[in-house]
Amino acid sequence: MPADPALPPTLLGWMVRGEWRANPVRTLVAVLAIAVGVALGFAVHLVNRSALAEFDSAVRSVSGSADIRIEAVTPTGFDEALYPRIARLPGLAAVSPVIEIAARTTAGDALTVIGLDPLRAARVTPALAAASGPGSGMGFGSGSGRDVEDAVWLSPATGWRAEPGAGSATFEIREGGRRIVLPVAGGLPGVEAGRRIAVADIAAVQQRFDRVGRLTRLDVMLAPGIRPDAAAREISAVLPPDARLVTPEAETRRTSDLSRAYRVNLGMLAMVALMTGGFLVFSAQSLSIARRRPAFALLRVLGLQRRGLFLQVLAEGASLGVLGAALGLVVGAGLAWGVLGLLGGDLGGGYFSGSRPVLEISPAWAALHAGLGMAVAIAGSLLPALEAAGAPPAEALKAAGRSGDPERRPPLVPALVLGSVGLAAAFAPPVAGLPLFGYAAIALILAAGVAAMPWLARVMIAPLARMRAPVPVRLAAARLAGAPDQAAVALCGLVASAGLMAAMGLMVSSFRGSVDDWLVAILPADIYLRIATAETSGLDPGLQAALAALPGVTGMESRRSLTLKLAPERPAVTLLAIPVPPGTRVPDLPWRRAPTTVGPGETPVWISEPLSRLYHLAPGDTLDLPLAGRSTPLRVAGVWRDYGRQFGALALQQSDYVRMTGDTGANEAALTLAPDADRAEVLAQVRRALPPDLAAQTEIAPAGEIRQAALKIFDRSFAVTYALEAVAVLVGVAGVAATVSAQTLARRREFGMLRHVGAGRGQILAMLALEGAFLGAVGAVAGLALGAAMGQVLIQVVNPQSFNWTMDTRWPWGLLGGLTLTLTLASALTALLAGRSALSADAVRAVREDW
Amino acid sequence: MALPAPLRIRDLSKTVPGGRVLFEGLDLDLSAGEVVAITGESGAGKSSLLNLVAGLDAPDGGEIWIGGRALSSLNETERTRLRREQLGFVFQAFHILPHLTLAQNTALPLVLAGVEGDTALARAAELLAAVGLGGREADFPSRLSGGELQRTAIARALVHQPGLILADEPTGNLDPETADRSLALLLDAARTRGAAVLLVTHSVRAAEVADRTLVLGRSGLRDPHAG
DSSP: OOOOOSSOHHHHHHHHHHHHHHOHHHHHHHHHHHHHHHHHHHHHHHHHHHHHHHHHHHHHHHHTTOSEEEEESSTTOEETTHHHHHHTSTTEEEEEEEEEEEEEETTSOEEEEEEEOHHHHHHHOTTTBGGGOSSTTOSBTOSOSHHHHTOEEEOGGGTOOOOTTOOOOEEEEEETTEEEEEEEEEEOTTSOTTOOEEEEEHHHHHHHTTOTTEESEEEEEEOTTOOHHHHHHHHHHHOOTTEEEEOHHHHHHHHHHHHHHHHHHHHHHHHHHHHHHHHHHHHHHHHHHHHTHHHHHHHHHHTOOHHHHHHHHHHHHHHHHHHHHHHHHHHHHHHHHHHHHHHTTTTTSSSSTTOOOOOOOOHHHHHHHHHHHHHHHHHHHHHHHHHHHHSOHHHHHHOTTOOOOTTSOOOOHHHHHHHHHHHHHHTSOOBTTBOHHHHHHHHHHHHHHHHTHHHHHHHHHGGGGGOOOOHHHHHHHHHHHHOHHHHHHHHHHHHHHHHHHHHHHHHHHHHHHHHHHHHHHHOOSSEEEEETTOSSOOBOHHHHHHHHTSTTEEEEEEEEEEEEOSSTTSOOEEEEEEOOOTTOSSOOOOEEEOOOOOOTTOOEEEEEHHHHHHTTOOTTOEEEEEETTEEEEEEEEEEEOOSSOTTOEEEEEHHHHHHHHOOOOBSEEEEEEOTTOOHHHHHHHHHHHSOHHHHHTEEEEEHHHHHHHHHHHHHHHTHHHHHHHHHHHHHHHHHHHHHHHHHHHTTHHHHHHHHHTTOOHHHHHHHHHHHHHHHHHHHHHHHHHHHHHHHHHIIIIIHHHHHSOOOOOOOOHHHHHHHHHHHHHHHHHHHHHHHHHHHTSOHHHHHHTTO | OOOOOSEEEEEEEEEOTTSOEEEEEEEEEEOTTOEEEEEOOTTSSHHHHHHHHTTSSOOSEEEEEETTEEGGGOOHHHHHHHHHHHEEEEETTOOOOTTSOHHHHHHHHHHHTTOOHHHHHHHHHHHHHHTTOTTOTTOOGGGOOHHHHHHHHHHHHHTTOOSEEEEESTTTTSOHHHHHHHHHHHHHHHHHTTOEEEEEOSOHHHHHTSSEEEEEETTEEEOTTOO
16 A cells, blocks of 8 residues: 655656756746855855954964963053962963064064063963974074074064075064064974964063063963863952953954954845845746646646645745755855955955965855755745645636736735834844844845735736826736736845845945045045054154144144053954144044033043944943053043944043053144145155154055045945845846746737737737836836835944944935836846747747637 | 445535525436436536535535545545545546656656556556557657547546546547547546546537436436436
8 A cells, every 4th residue: 555645756756857847947047046145145154264263273373272361451561560470370370471562574564573481382372382393493492592582483474484504594573663673593383374473582572672561461371170260250350450351262252253243244145145036936936836727736636635735836946945055055165265265254344354264164054054045945935835735726727827816905914014023123122242133124124025015016007007008008007907916926026136236225325425424524634644553652742743843734633543452352442542622622523422521520531433332331421441550430521433443442632641651652643734735745745754664664645545545445345245235136137037038928828819819019029028117117116115114224223233333324316226227127128038939939829729 | 245336426506606506406326337428508517516526616515425435524635535546537628737748647646646656657658558649658748639638638537547537528629530539538448447437528429428418407417318
């Protein structure tokens, strides 16, 4: 007795293969749509994973097997007296003091100079120490005697190579306007490729780089059996305000946080492409089901259970998903490999500069992305499967190609419910710092828009049927008005892709416009100069005065900027010590909210919008600033807009900063020129005024150039976004083309009948082109309305929750107009081309098929 | 013990939406191998009667027994299984799936019953040979004439050896000569295999070759030759 399965596998195989054989192009488009989404999602994941792994490896190579790190909150470091106090604490196996300095090579490449105690470093950072070197005399600490006390060991990426018999080599390092030449003692073969590191004895680095008595880090190894949290409590109790304890977990989180929002956004864009693919599968399956109603009815009559038919259609969708996912994984891996080579690990986002990570593939994540592709394909088949299973077999067997009842008004309630839930989700707070509800809101609004299409199509198309116009126009209008459900199926993909493109276009246009306004506001002077790698030195007061006195210069503002770690689990923020214009009590900043005054004896601090949101600070709150070995309470007096420092910045009045630190130096300056001053001449004078070594490390540029460069960086960082968006739209347009052409080809009998009753070939083609144009226009208009709603969620919810900055809405009218025109024309053209193909068949034969 | 009749209908009634009564008090008995033709005006409810017998629609009153099992006692799953095992179908529009080969189309009832693919195809080939389409198993329907398509449908209706074949205007899409040949083939094959045939038709010629011809009206079925 054979088994009684709901869906016999043999039948499934025959039906799937039969459908593929009959409609290879439509099958291929649906498979490609899924593949594109999976490929983009998987590629973005692989690139991020590889970049983070590379970054993690880089951190491990310089901090070794430390269980806990104690870091200085500013690059000026902390007092080295902390080292013996920590080393004496119980439960610590080893403590390695470190001084780390950001410098440059003579070629201008970034170089990390690390000062270590060789004896302690051998235990904590073996990758840098002599024991790790494959050859004799290699690795920090190899060799002995006075000749290595002052020497430096270099990683392969610095370009230094040991050459037998070459004698004693030297290596020149530039930092803060200084040139420091050190003898080379050997190489650092344990450091991975691409990392430029110079390691020397800690005392030598302190002395040669003018950091005597200062340390930037202590790497701590715990004794066996000691719990990190217990040790952390003991250590925290003795830490001064300018040092912070960082666990490996916090370090990993901080690294990941650097690019998390950017990564999630790119991932979501890939999901958008995948969702568009899902709509395409829906369109393809809906058409296929409509076309095969009699075939499914026959199977039901012959004995296929309702559930079996439902599973049959779902399995067809899943088969598209399997093929699409498999193709997507292969293409995604290839894409990631190519992107890593071309753009690096941050996809042009600028988070991991200089890194060239190696591709790392995780089978679990590959399975997850494949599963997502299949899930989307199955979800796209769900409604068609329900429709197929729900059709009464006897009726369906007689009514081939039946379309919906034009008198029936499609329901609007599901769309209203989805839209309302989406709107509510937009007001929800972020989850773990990510705008998950914001993304959910976009998905729900999109779903609401698509669910409203049958209703909207009817409402928008019905008036067309009453138009008084030439025959082709009336035929086209009557056809669309008479089959609104078919129009709605075609419109689904169109509205989804138009809506998503409009939403992204609106967001990018608003962001770019706001950034441009901000650049104009923060660059009021004519010429700006900034000294690279000079957080602890740079323009001394004498030099500042010399610059101010240059001919043609009518005003000069100098600034000190330095990085500061306010919280161990967050990336560093930027501290700006800036002058307050005479006669005012607040600096000239692009204010988000009007600044407030502070009480007598209080020191004001003006914080950037990201800092305000990340650290939950508002005007009137107190911010404890860890600076110069102590913690100083400051009163938040204002919030300013800042798109340059995603992790936050705070501005202090220059005089307050000098009072707190005694540091009168500066590393940035803004020069205002006389109206008749020769800008090129002043630029040349500025370069001549600076000492040669400092001039080599100073970036000097007119404000206009900086603005152009900043916008160029903006466009570059959005390049991947544009690319993903374009792919999503292409998938959508392909879907529209597939849907319109399938619907057109399915109407050969109708065209045959029209030819029989006297309609000319040209009239039928004109009717089809008009139908396509109507559909395209309706879809574009509905899509733009939907896109405006989704764009506002991106602007008001997703961006502030992802990047902690807000922006003003700017409508990209050109893009929206172009989009409407393109979709209308593309739709008309597709219908026309499909119509030519359909009309090529003999009209008499087409009609006879219906007898 | 005698086998149950392939079809027994008692006091069947059906009303269409809008309240029009198609028929009421309809009785019918078919014995194994018997061929009964049902004629009647358009809209009399001939196809509706077939749908009721197939369990695709529910009557407003009365009962239908297929192979001794009352349809009203079966749920949808059981009715589907009964169709799969005990009924064969031949339609006016053939309903041959265009993307399956002739053998696959013919084997559908067996495959739906869970018979393994190769076994089902082998049995389908036998039936195709019996209806004069031997060697055409791998052909697709697009290469067949109307008569050949209907012969394929007849092979499909018989492949799983059903007790009752329901034929809805099986010659309606065929020219007279092909219609005669197809009808003869269907009835011969059914009689040879002991299957009863309930034939709905407008064709006088088709009605002539049946064992009995009944006319469907509002008051049920009547024999036009009876007084």
